[in-house]
Amino acid sequence: MSKTLGFIGGGNMGQAIIGGIIESKIYSPENIMVADLNEKLLKDVEDRYNVKTTSDNNEVAENAQIIILAVKPHICDLVIDGIKDKINDDVLIISIAAGKKISQIEERFNKNIKLVRVMPNTPALVGQGMSAICNNTNVPKDELDEVLEIFESFGSAEVVDEKLMDVVTGVSGSSPAYVYMFIEAMADGAVLEGMPRDKAYKMAAQAVLGSAQMVLDTGRHPGDLKDMVCSPGGTTIEAVKILEDKGLRSAVIEAVRGCVKKSKELS
Structure with missing residues (x-):
């Protein structure tokens, strides 16, 4: 894909997704950008995957057409507050912040966004993840299919109703x-x-x-x-x-x- 895929957060789960994407050749490394405040982690990510890296979340917000919020739930609001004014209406936001509902994230952005909520599990780290996916009404089918392709690159993925996300927690x-x-x-x-x-x-x-x-x-x-x-x-x-x-x-x-x-x- 020619789009730029941006990650805010380059921890274990973010790297699991990056590894799956690159191995599956969905995106080439030059079309992937990763932002994180941990300079050592960024260096490791750059050396391992040959992707672009930055310590500025806004650089990802301004350049990526798809942004994956791969951050812990307790800092998710802070991250959104820092980038929301840089996000265009056509950008697709994917959140893997556990427990953060679509309505909560929409409210934090305080604007009309295309949003997908995903819950992957830790076997993603060895290419055997199971991801549950739900989306708001602004996401067209072709872009939802792109999200499925991304998360199927390191395991399996299923689209579910958001009301089942708590059940997903228990079974997956x-x-x-x-x-x-x-x-x-x-x-x-x-x-x-x-x-x-x-x-x-x-x-x-x-x-x-x-x-x-x-x-x-x-x-x-x-x-x-x-x-x-x-x-x-x-x-x-x-x-x-x-x-x-x-x-x-x-x-x-x-x-x-x-x-x-x-x-x-x-x-």
């Missing part, structure tokens, strides 16, 4: 933590039975990765895939029974619901 945004706990617990069980920890982590993590890929690739119900592994009277159904007895399923459901509830309280 926060859920890597649940999965890490599951991997750790499986590995601990293997270590308890005598397996070296490094091998236990590798086997547990690969099993989770492969199982998830089967759900995505086959489109089959997770219950069907589970049944494929459970032979009558075998080892797997014995393990499944214990997990059911211990309440794994209900614990996970309640964890997701609790996460959604907390997200609603914080938003």
Whole structure:
């Protein structure tokens, strides 16, 4: 694309997006500009991705046709206040500030803007992110498609209704933590039975990765895939029974619901 893509914030998530974009060749490095106050970080970003960098957010605001606000929620308002007078009506704003609603960002800009809100998750850092996308009514379909292409460059992306963003937090945004706990617990069980920890982590993590890929690739119900592994009277159904007895399923459901509830309280 010939447009200039600007980032305000060059931290981990911003760099994950930049890396995916460049690897997918959606934008060339010379069409990407990154602003951040951390000079060392900017030098690292410039050396790693060969993109333009600046310590002045207004330079991005004045030159980019698409601007990604890749900043923490607590400084998002301050950043917007500093650039809003430099933003033209035709600029597309993408916010990845967690918890910041479209209406809140629109109110802060205090002008008619094209705005997309995105919630990516941390597996974006290894090219396996899941991003939820919603937009205001000013964003035309072709530009929304551009946003999807950007966020699919480092994983998967889905357009959702904004009212579901709290649910996205519970099932996607926060859920890597649940999965890490599951991997750790499986590995601990293997270590308890005598397996070296490094091998236990590798086997547990690969099993989770492969199982998830089967759900995505086959489109089959997770219950069907589970049944494929459970032979009558075998080892797997014995393990499944214990997990059911211990309440794994209900614990996970309640964890997701609790996460959604907390997200609603914080938003």
